[in-house]
Amino acid sequence: MASSKIxxxxxxxxxxxxxxxxxxIYGGVLIFIGIIIxxxxxxxxxLYSVIWIIGLLIGFxxxxxxxxxxxxxxxxxxxxxxxxxxxxxxxxxxSTIGFAFIQYNAIGGNTAIGYENxxxxxxxxxxxxxxxxxxxxxxxxxxxxxxxxxxxRIGEGFALQMVVLSGFIMGTVLGGxxxxxxxxxxxxxxxxxxxxxxxxxxxxxxLQIIALCILYYVVDIYQTKNNMMSI
Amino acid sequence: xxxxxKIIKKPWPYIAGGIILALLNITLFAFSGKPWRITTGFLxxxxxxxxxxxxxxxxxxxxxxxxxxxxxxxxxxxNEYTVINLSVMxxxxxxxxxASEFKWKRIKNRKQLxxxxxxxxxxxxxxxxxxxxxxxxxxxxxxSFSLHGWVYAVFMFVGAWLGCKLLFKFLL
Numbered sequence: 001m002a003s004s005k006i007x008x009x010x011x012x013x014x015x016x017x018x019x020x021x022x023x024x025i026y027g028g029v030l031i032f033i034g035i036i037i038x039x040x041x042x043x044x045x046x047l048y049s050v051i052w053i054i055g056l057l058i059g060f061x062x063x064x065x066x067x068x069x070x071x072x073x074x075x076x077x078x079x080x081x082x083x084x085x086x087x088x089x090x091x092x093x094x095s096t097i098g099f100a101f102i103q104y105n106a107i108g109g110n111t112a113i114g115y116e117n118x119x120x121x122x123x124x125x126x127x128x129x130x131x132x133x134x135x136x137x138x139x140x141x142x143x144x145x146x147x148x149x150x151x152x153r154i155g156e157g158f159a160l161q162m163v164v165l166s167g168f169i170m171g172t173v174l175g176g177x178x179x180x181x182x183x184x185x186x187x188x189x190x191x192x193x194x195x196x197x198x199x200x201x202x203x204x205x206x207l208q209i210i211a212l213c214i215l216y217y218v219v220d221i222y223q224t225k226n227n228m229m230s231i
Numbered sequence: 232x233x234x235x236x237k238i239i240k241k242p243w244p245y246i247a248g249g250i251i252l253a254l255l256n257i258t259l260f261a262f263s264g265k266p267w268r269i270t271t272g273f274l275x276x277x278x279x280x281x282x283x284x285x286x287x288x289x290x291x292x293x294x295x296x297x298x299x300x301x302x303x304x305x306x307x308x309x310n311e312y313t314v315i316n317l318s319v320m321x322x323x324x325x326x327x328x329x330a331s332e333f334k335w336k337r338i339k340n341r342k343q344l345x346x347x348x349x350x351x352x353x354x355x356x357x358x359x360x361x362x363x364x365x366x367x368x369x370x371x372x373x374x375s376f377s378l379h380g381w382v383y384a385v386f387m388f389v390g391a392w393l394g395c396k397l398l399f400k401f402l403l
Contacts, residue, residue, distance in 0.1 A: 059322020065248025137390015143350025171355020
């Protein structure tokens with residue numbers, strides 16, 4: 001009886017391994033489909049075709065590196081590990097430099113040109129920013145994934161993240177529906193703060209990189225002090 | 232060949248992920264004029280579904296301010312958000328299949344389902360207030376030198392802390 005059970009388990013594992021080997025073919029099929037979609041987009045909309053390729057690479061990178069923004073905030077709190085957060089900080093240092101070049105290219109030194117003319121993600125700052133961020137922070141921890149993580153896990157076959165995505169869609173629609181209230185009392189009364197308007201682009205870039213380096217250093221010390229994994 | 236196999240089969244270090252994602256975001260920004268964003272695409276899908284269901288919503292205040300209206304020639308399904316969100320999912324699938332890591336994972340229990348749904352709604356609602364999610368209001372906002380990105384980071388941390396408390400209390 002026991003030995004037959006072991007035999008069965010062995011057989012199951014073998015089946016599993018076989019299935020594992022077969023998956024590469026599906027990957028190939030998906031790459032093929034991805035290329036076909038790329039060609040179709042290329043014919044109709046060049047920009048979409050570029051976005052398509054970048055998106056594929058983003059998804060690939062997210063999956064390979066298990067890059068998870070939720071973990072970058074959750075792990076330092078729950079288990080004292082900050083290696084993901086450190087990687088996020090490195091990403092910020094690189095993109096700070098890249099974004100600075102793109103913005104300088106577009107507006108030169110004219111940082112007071114008006115926010116709608118500056119490329120990038122510049123948005124009004126106020127109480128709504130804090131409330132939205134807190135809601136998002138709670139949501140991402142209890143749902144076990146943020147926006148990018150949800151997309152990635154759906155790609156990996158997680159059913160739960162399909163539920164998270166439907167919740168996400170409902171939440172955005174609800175937020176859009178209530179937007180008039182938030183806009184009237186908070187958003188329309190606040191303004192965006194583009195730091196280079198006050199400090200100039202070169203100084204802002206320098207200060208931001210210094211701040212990020214200090215943050216990296218602090219997080220690194222925190223990790224060596226609190227990492228429960230290493231105990 | 233062995234190097235390629237290693238890249239495809241083995242997981243990458245976090246740092247490599249961070250560096251590549253930053254470079255991809257810069258490339259996207261340089262090409263399309265806009266850095267990476269996700270959640271507005273979710274709103275558009277939701278609005279598209281409402282549209283199919285026959286709900287009239289074009290007079291919503293949201294679509295009259297802050298440049299939120301759909302640009303010329305775009306619909307709630309045909310826009311750059313749809314392109315990038317679908318391709319991110321597909322890219323993750325490709326990576327998972329090539330490493331033979333793809334697996335249909337079912338939902339464990341009702342509690343997990345509830346937490347997933349509520350968490351999703353909270354994230355979606357929050358993203359409207361703060362003009363983006365962890366990507367639009369954080370990953371793409373801090374390098375744009377907009378102060379709201381930093382404020383967002385601080386309060387997302389507060390939210391994550393509260394979320395951890397809830398997790399400890401109800402789920403673990």
